[in-house]
Every structure is written in structure tokens, then in C-alpha cells.
Amino acid sequence: MKKWQVYVVVISLFVHLAASRVETVIEGRTGVITNKIFDGIRGKRTVEIINKLGGGLTLTLQCKSKNDDLGVQTLAPDSSWSFKFTPAFFGTTRFSCNFKWGGESHWFDIYDDDREVGDKQCYFCSWNIYNGSQGGFTCRFQESTGRYDICYVWNK
Numbered sequence: 001m002k003k004w005q006v007y008v009v010v011i012s013l014f015v016h017l018a019a020s021r022v023e024t025v026i027e028g029r030t031g032v033i034t035n036k037i038f039d040g041i042r043g044k045r046t047v048e049i050i051n052k053l054g055g056g057l058t059l060t061l062q063c064k065s066k067n068d069d070l071g072v073q074t075l076a077p078d079s080s081w082s083f084k085f086t087p088a089f090f091g092t093t094r095f096s097c098n099f100k101w102g103g104e105s106h107w108f109d110i111y112d113d114d115r116e117v118g119d120k121q122c123y124f125c126s127w128n129i130y131n132g133s134q135g136g137f138t139c140r141f142q143e144s145t146g147r148y149d150i151c152y153v154w155n156k
Contacts, residue, residue, distance in 0.1 A: 045124075047083055050079075053077065061099050066092075094109055095111040110125075127139065137154070
């Protein structure tokens with residue numbers, strides 16, 4: 001293989017690995033948020049957010065990454081919304097969401113490559129949003145236990 005051919009292969013591989021695609025799923029419809037065409041090799045992830053606030057409270061949320069704003073979503077009690085994406089090759093993907101209900105407003109990193117490693121890694125990352133005495137919290141489903149028991153408080 002000639003030297004220029006090696007460069008072409010390396011550059012093509014880099015472009016393929018660096019590109020990502022984000023989709024949002026709303027009421028069974030899939031819409032593409034970005035126009036990037038490659039999924040990369042790290043494996044597509046799905047983040048699901050479920051309104052478990054209770055008391056008939058509606059949850060309003062907006063999730064963003066460094067490159068994508070997924071828009072404002074409104075969830076009725078016990079309803080869900082999800083989005084799909086392929087993490088960046090170098091492990092730098094983070095989606096932060098702002099959650100609002102009944103006068104409360106909180107931020108949380110709903111997906112963070114630094115946190116989603118080892119036994120906490122997820123491909124289908126399902127989160128319950130709860131209303132608690134300290135302003136609420138969020139818990140992620142853990143396949144090994146079959147429960148929403150990986151719980152966090154809001155970002156400071």
C-alpha cells in the first residue's frame with residue numbers, strides 16, 4: 001500500500017469514528033437532530049426519561065450536549081420521552097438536562113461518558129425523575145438488579 005493510500009484510510013477512519021448522530025423519539029416518531037451520517041463504533045445509546053414526580057405534576061425538560069439541543073419536552077405524569085445517540089469515540093459525550101416542575105428547577109447530567117463506565121455502563125439508560133422532600137432526585141435502571149437503584153442528586 002502506498003503512503004498516500006494509508007493517509008486516505010486513516011483520515012476516512014477518523015472521520016467515521018468522530019462523527020455522531022442524535023435522534024429523538026417522540027410519540028413513536030423518529031426525527032434526526034443532526035445531519036451527520038456515521039454512527040461510529042462505540043454503539044448507539046438510548047436515554048429514556050420517565051416522569052415519576054407524583055401528585056399529578058407535569059415535568060418540563062430540555063436536554064443539551066455540546067453540539068445538540070434536543071428542545072423543550074413536556075411529560076405528563078408517568079409518561080416518558082427518549083433520544084438516541086452514538087457517543088464520541090474519545091469518551092467525551094455528555095448530555096445535561098434541565099428539569100422543571102411546580103416552581104422547582106434542577107440540572108443533571110443524564111448521560112456522562114466519565115460516569116457510564118464499568119458496571120454502571122448502559123446502552124438503554126432509563127431514568128425516573130422523582131419529587132422528594134429535598135427538591136427531587138433521579139434514579140437509573142440497573143439491569144443486574146432489575147430496579148431503578150442507581151440514584152443521584154441534582155448537579156450543583
